[in-house]
Amino acid sequence: MAPQGSNVSSSRSKLFLCLLLLACTGAAGLQVGFYQQSCPDAESIVRNVTWAGAAADPSLAGKLLRVYFHDCFPQGCDASVLLDGRGTEKAAGPNLSLGGLDVVDAAKAALEVACPGTVSCADVVALAARDAVSFQFGRLLWEVETGRRDSCFSDEADATSLPNPEFVFPILKDSFAKRGLGVADLVALSGAHTLGRTTCMFVSPRLYTFRGNGGVDPLIDPGYARELMQQCQSTSSTNRVVMDPGSEFSFDTSYYAAVKANRGVLLTDSVLMHDDEAARLVDEMQDQGKFLAAFEASIRRMGAIGVLTGSAGEIRRNCRVVN
Ligand code: HEM
Incomplete structure (x- = not known):
């Protein structure tokens, strides 16, 4: 994957650092309320941004639910689908019609103000999908286990493992x-x-x-x-x-x-x-x-497929690029 606006050697060193962290994973696992101490308002921040988006666009629930599925299936729920650039999952055919990514960005931006470097993009997707679907009910439909971390790479080829609508x-x-x-x-x-x-x-x-x-x-x-x-x-x-x-x-x-x-x-x-x-x-x-x-x-x-936890991966500052 080729992060925008960075040169090749700095991309390589970022990838190396991220892979090093991956090798030293503590695999702490997911839990409900993972951010209770580190960012107590994390879930309400995501919910407020998402509900504002859902009030303005009734198709947001479908868009974000699909983003969550498309994130989780190829290489795990690790926000790999959010990375911009040539050769990323996002550039693959099935992902060209993904929507609602502006809401993910807005929620992440609000989180970075409240608790910099704390809440992963992978968790923002999991929470925002739940919140958007829940909006019409005026209550949260399911609890989301959090504690996912973000991947440092994304490969267009992985998106071919999404199920094809013509499968028997x-x-x-x-x-x-x-x-x-x-x-x-x-x-x-x-x-x-x-x-x-x-x-x-x-x-x-x-x-x-x-x-x-x-x-x-x-x-x-x-x-x-x-x-x-x-x-x-x-x-x-x-x-x-x-x-x-x-x-x-x-x-x-x-x-x-x-x-x-x-x-x-x-x-x-x-x-x-x-x-x-x-x-x-x-x-x-x-x-x-x-x-x-x-x-x-x-x-x-589904939300637990291939997650990065503990010290694996990173917490991206901007969901579209690796740190
Ligand atoms: C069972 C295998 C699945 C196949 C083959 C499949 C395939 C598709 C296809 C071809 C579309 C239309 C995309 C487009 O034209 O833009 C679509 C839309 C959608 N899919 Fe699936 N899908 C599957 C499972 C899922 C799962 C597991 C979820 C979420 C949990 C999901 C959520 C959605 C949603 C919400 C839409 C509508 C998106 C929108 O209108 O913006 N799908 N799916």
Whole structure:
């Protein structure tokens, strides 16, 4: 990765220092309230900035939840997705449409005033994603374990390990299993698609060129396929379609009703009905209480993937560049 505005030798020495710290990790682990002593207002600072952002932009919850997922999956929840520069994860195709990063920057800037060099960018992402989703409920939906530290590098190639929206069920399941997540996590976390939109390029192959045979994916309800064709008129359409029609901004269970009715937008949503265990869980998740409890447990597991703790990595001053 090539941090902006720094020369090659200083980048190398920063990387060396950071790797040295990585080698001496104390692996203290994550805990709720990690900043209670070191920065008592950390969580309220992030919440205030995020809630102001969510009040101004109802799509923020979806944007930040996706940033969190895209941070955690490739090399762990270490803010590697936030680093600017050529060859970073951020430069990879799936990350070009990430949004809400200005809110992460604003929260981090406020934290640097209150408690310089204390709160990691990786924790800001974890907290801000929770806060943005919670905004519509007026209360915090889940506790966030904190204590993550930030990576010193980011590699565009790592982003290719994000699940592809055209994965069939066994491959999708395997992609989660590689991160220690099971089918229950896959089903609960897929519920994030109750928020936000997808670009037509991820839907059109199901409408016009399914499995290369020029037909429509037989898994999509035909009436819904026709609706989608009106929004995505060709494989080159750049339109964005709502993933959970009727409740794009609402963190609710209607995504699961849609999946069950063969109205999942992405193939990876639809294939949840291709596995007995996943299909049973899709049914169960239609209860809001069960969905929220399952989501909380699964996002906690997702938030622990490959974290740097103790003295590993660093606490970036600016989330876009290594120190
Ligand atoms: C199961 C594997 C998954 C696949 C294949 C997948 C794929 C996608 C794709 C292709 C998009 C549309 C991107 C665009 O056009 O800009 C999307 C959007 C989104 N994804 Fe996923 N995703 C998966 C899991 C997740 C998980 C685990 C989360 C969070 C916990 C998540 C949260 C979101 C959100 C909130 C959006 C909407 C973003 C917005 O409107 O700004 N996804 N996903």
